[in-house]
Amino acid sequence: MSKLFESLNEQERITLEKLLELKKESGTHSPSPSEIDQILSPKNILVDACFLSNPYGTDLYLRELNKLMSSDACRGYIENYPSQNHSISKKLSNVLSVNEKNVFVGNGAIEIIELLLKEVIQGKIIVNLPTFSSYYEFCEEKERLLLNYLKKSNNYQLELSDIEGMLDEAEALVVINPNNPDAQYTQFDKLEEIIQACKRKDVKVIIDESFIHLKDGFNSYQDASHNYFFENYDNVIIVKSLSKDFGIAGLRLGYMLADESTINRTLAHGKLWNVSGFAEHFVDLLSANDYMMQYEACRKQHIDDIKELGILLNNIDDVKVLPTNTNFYLIELPDNIDPQVFCYVMLIRYNVLVRGANDKVGLDGNYIRVATRRPDENKLVVKAISDTLSDFKKLLD
Amino acid sequence: MSKLFESLNEQERITLEKLLELKKESGTHSPSPSEIDQILSPKNILVDACFLSNPYGTDLYLRELNKLMSSDACRGYIENYPSQNHSISKKLSNVLSVNEKNVFVGNGAIEIIELLLKEVIQGKIIVNLPTFSSYYEFCEEKERLLLNYLKKSNNYQLELSDIEGMLDEAEALVVINPNNPDAQYTQFDKLEEIIQACKRKDVKVIIDESFIHLKDGFNSYQDASHNYFFENYDNVIIVKSLSKDFGIAGLRLGYMLADESTINRTLAHGKLWNVSGFAEHFVDLLSANDYMMQYEACRKQHIDDIKELGILLNNIDDVKVLPTNTNFYLIELPDNIDPQVFCYVMLIRYNVLVRGANDKVGLDGNYIRVATRRPDENKLVVKAISDTLSDFKKLLD
Known part of the structure; x- marks a missing residue:
């Protein structure tokens, strides 16, 4: 590290230190682009490839x-209180073709x-690691967490055999599918087997499908959803952020599909507006029907871009x-490169932001x-x- | 009531029943204009004088x-996550000239x-009645509520003598100033006396100043705020909705000023974004300085309109x-007119919405x-x- 620091000019070094400090303050989440821009000023982030969002979705919105x-109509959305939660959930239930009593709309997932x-x-x-950190951070009593470390040797795949022994003492299992940050997918049949095993032990399965609609291979948005599991297993709860695929993280919108009693328990906590x-x-x-039709083109275009990026990265x-x-x-x-430092040096030198995953x-x-x-x-x-890798290579050789 | 119902035509009667049903579903809050419009359809609310909001504030925004x-810049606010809570609180603390550690920004007050x-x-x-219903509804254990009924004979004024006997067993007192729904104001000196009495008994005073900036007689927005109490008494917590005076209820934004330990206890409940x-x-x-400068004109214009309306109503x-x-x-x-029925008949006949206060x-x-x-x-x-009063008079004479 010290050799690296020496190779940076003074301005770069100060900026790197500030960025590392900001990251520390932000805990296990990424600082916002505007916070980062304040440090980079007068430069800005040129490409933000840290944040997971479909840019065509944002264009459409x-x-x-x-x-x-x-x-x-614009004025009303600003001047008035929004409709109460149950009323917005009802609208969304029509879009999702589920009973309104099974939907809860959240201020973000x-x-x-x-x-x-x-x-x-x-x-x-039961929480599978690595994961989106909130899934364990919101569990204040750490003894409530049953941690399953996904194996690198198994490409971070979720296996029933790894969690089976935990089911007796668990009330719920969290499955992010595909998982963040490893982008690995639990196949339909395998997931159904896990759900069935959980059901036998009276364990709820929380499926977070925030990233499923950007997976290649589904014919349509609806086709990609895990609704089949929700409809067929009463121990399944679906959580979905609309930020990623629709490109609207700033709006703060997500939803849950769950049995009525779970919905009522969440509604009991205020959440009026x-x-x-x-x-x-x-x-x-x-x-409005045509929005989803237009979105379908955005989804497919983004999936094409994902594949193209994969070729370049490889x-x-x-x-x-x-x-x-x-x-x-x-x-x-x-082995010898610290990911967070790598990301911030890349940001300082090339104005491109990706996410260091040290904190995962x-x-x-x-x-x-x-x-x-x-x-x-x-x-x-x-x-x-590539360029940052070359820079580090020169330094660390 | 039955005589009234008979005097309505069939369409009016059906609409009235639907509106009363919607109100029932909405609990102690008002249904949203869009929910009401769905019932009135194809007609719409012509004037919404139920909702408390400065229309010039909305114009400005x-x-x-x-x-x-x-x-x-627009795209960033939509596509990206907003800054984390502490970062937005910091921005707001500059506007309010308070320490950032004393500010919590909320998704609405x-x-x-x-x-x-x-x-x-x-x-x-201690909750003074009548009040904004959430102040007692969020207290799930009803035995935690010490209710002080403000006296009609005293024009619903808050008096220290009425609550003094409750201070020994209270942890906090809520004062909405001016109060909703009676629009009565507790004078500065009187409020300070109450705060001091509370301080002696180690009771926190939650002052909700959501309506203070629309009171006549203050030179400026800052001048109207209760900041003096917050700065001088460590038992004071300020709650403020920005919906009303700035006309932006749809954005969901409010804040709290409190001691650091209170702020940290709220932040401990997630509230990241x-x-x-x-x-x-x-x-x-x-x-940006000029927004508040421009807003000042909106505030004063609205206060002029309030006075003019008062003359007409009288x-x-x-x-x-x-x-x-x-x-x-x-x-x-x-005496013989049910306020909720009055409001909805007025809405059906004249497309003007005001709030029935039966539920207060x-x-x-x-x-x-x-x-x-x-x-x-x-x-x-x-x-x-006036016209609806005439209609009722004819009916009920």
Whole structure:
């Protein structure tokens, strides 16, 4: 590290220190682009490949928002209280073709995850590591956590045999499918077997499908959803962030599908007006048939870009790229490179941001996570990774 | 009632029943305008004088939002996660000239009220009735509530002598100033005396100042705030919704000023990304000096309109209008008129919505609450009230 620090000029060194400090303050989550930009100033992030989001989804929403802004309806979404939660859930239930009593709309999926882990599930929870950190951080009593470390030798695949022994004492199992940060997918049959095993032991299965709709191979958005499991197994709860595939993280919107008693237990915690007027407008958009039709093209375009990025990444020397099942890639750096420092040096020198995965408990190796952006941006990302690798090589040789 | 129902035509009767049913479903809060519009369809609410909001504030924000939409910055607020809570609180602390460690930004004031009553205050709470219903509804254990019924004979004024006997067993006192729904104001000196009495008994005082900035007589927005109490008494917590005065209820934004330990106890409940990108944009607007300067004109214009509306309302026969200290009026109807039915008949016949106050526990009489809108709308509201009173008079004579 000291050799590396010496090779940076003074300005670079100061910036790197500030970025590492900001990351520390942000805990196991990434600092926001605007916070990072304040440190980089007067430069800005050129490509943000840290954040997992479909840019074509954002394009589509922006077009609709522009239409809204020039219509009279706009004022109402800003001036008035949004509809109460149950009323927005009802609208969404029509889109999802499920009973309105089984839907809860959240201020982002994270609000739902917090409610589930703190207010609904009171017993022990099986969490597979690595994972989205909130799934264990919201469990304040650490003795409630039953941790299953996914094996690198098994490509971080979830196996029933690894968790079977925990089912007797568990109240719930969390399965993010595909998983974040490793982008690995638990096949339909395998997942059904896990759900059945859980059902026999009266264990709920929380399936977080926030990344499923960006997996290649499904004919349609609906086709990709895990609704079959929800409809056929009463121990299944579905959690879904709409941020990633629809490109609207700023709106804060997610939902849960669950049995009525779980929904009522979450509703008991206030949540009267928990999503904003713009989020309600987005649900109204989804209710209009042509939005989903237009979105389907955005989804497929993004999946094409993911595949193209994969080819480019696999051409980089000295790194190992895990095959992906969603819109990001987990990449293993050489042994002697600290991923977080690597990412921030790349950001300082080439203005490209990817995510260092040091803070992901359960990852065995020096990983970075790279999100898919637009094709021209993806090329810049790949070049920045290559160039930064060369920089480090020179330093560390 | 039956005579009234008979006098309505069939369509009116069906609509009235649906509206009363919707109100029942909405509990002690008002149904949203869009829910009401669905029932009124094909007609719409012409003037919404139920909802308490400064229309000039909305105008100002809409102008800024239009500017944002035509700039590159817009995309970031939608596509990216908003900054984490502490980072937005820091921005707001600069606007409010308080230490960032004393600020918590909420997804609407209601999120803050819920956190305060459920997670921070564990003991008994003195609540003055009538009040904003969430202040007692979030207290799930009813034995935690110490209820002080404000006296009609005293114009619903808060008196230290009425609550003094409760201080020994209380952990906190809630003072909405001015109060909702009666629009009564506790004078500065009187409030300071109450705060001091509470301090002697180690009782926290939660001051909800959501309506203070629309009270006549203050030179500036800052001047109207209760910051003096927060700065001088460590038992004071300030809660503030930004919905009302800034006309942005759809954005969901409020804040709390409190001692560091209270702030940390609320932050411990997740709330990482609890406000939306548009709410963050609004905080960024507030941080720009000229927004508050422009807003000051909106505030004063609205206060002028409030006074003008007061004159018109006082000219209506057969009702008693309570003097106001904010942007709405509490009006007492004749004894034999049910306020909720009155409001919905008025809505059906004249497309003007005001709030029936039957559901406000602690109000002694048949009240409706009338919000100030723009001058031309206010005239329509006053005429609709007069006309509906005539309609009822004919029926009930």
